[in-house]
């Protein structure tokens with residue numbers, strides 16, 4: 001595969017240019033639900049972390065352009081070691097994933113030799129490699145339920161998702177790491193109470209990473225992953241929804257359901273890492289086949305095990 005595109009054409013729109021480059025590169029574009037609307041619109045698949053990881057394993061494309069954040073591209077590289085995985089901006093990281101290091105897990109395991117480590121997908125490949133099970137927000141409860149009740153669990157790194165899992169499973173033997181997503185933690189109970197009073201008929205959907213989860217879990221009509229929310233709003237008879245997660249998700253909700261009304265629980269809940277990707281950067285990325293995210297084989301082989309365990313459970 002040559003690294004440079006030899007002939008340069010003139011296109012009417014950047015969307016046409018991306019379509020042509022995609023064909024030339026035998027590439028697919030996977031975009032997370034938090035990407036800006038115009039990226040969601042040109043993506044082959046838009047979805048949550050689980051769906052995108054699954055789509056990565058199904059494709060016969062040679063190149064996977066992952067428009068999301070770094071750990072998502074790493075997951076695709078772990079699951080598809082023979083594919084070229086590229087990202088539009090190598091600086092698009094995840095603050096939550098950065099809150100836990102492999103040495104933190106090794107230390108815990110040294111003190112809990114029979115303990116089980118469950119890591120949220122928002123972790124680096126190096127952290128996954130030290131973990132027993134991986135999970136996403138859509139299956140964390142199911143994954144933990146599949147683990148023998150007498151085994152102690154260390155759940156990393158999201159404290160709020162871990163709190164939700166503890167509540168749903170009724171298990172006391174789960175130790176929670178105190179990590180959090182700075183975007184979701186901004187969604188606070190005081191805002192929720194105010195919006196619910198202003199929109200009494202609206203259904204209230206909450207992502208389990210939200211800061212309001214500890215105080216206001218009981219107020220949510222549903223607690224779900226981003227893809228779960230996308231599906232739910234289509235099926236529900238309600239006409240109005242309060243959405244507690246990163247605001248990028250509202251684009252697809254509004255597009256799929258033009259007659260329904262979607263209210264962000266917090267308009268400030270914008271992940272600046274997710275918004276670093278742009279159409280212009282996608283063009284450059286496909287033209288130059290950069291920036292490649294490649295997890296080294298030895299690490300990928302270890303990090304794949306907890307992900308595969310999760311995929312067999314769900």
Ligand code: 13P
Pocket residue numbers: 033047048049050122136137138181209224225226227
């Ligand atoms: P989802 O798996 O629900 O898309 O969540 C991923 C994420 O990064 C939330 O911050």
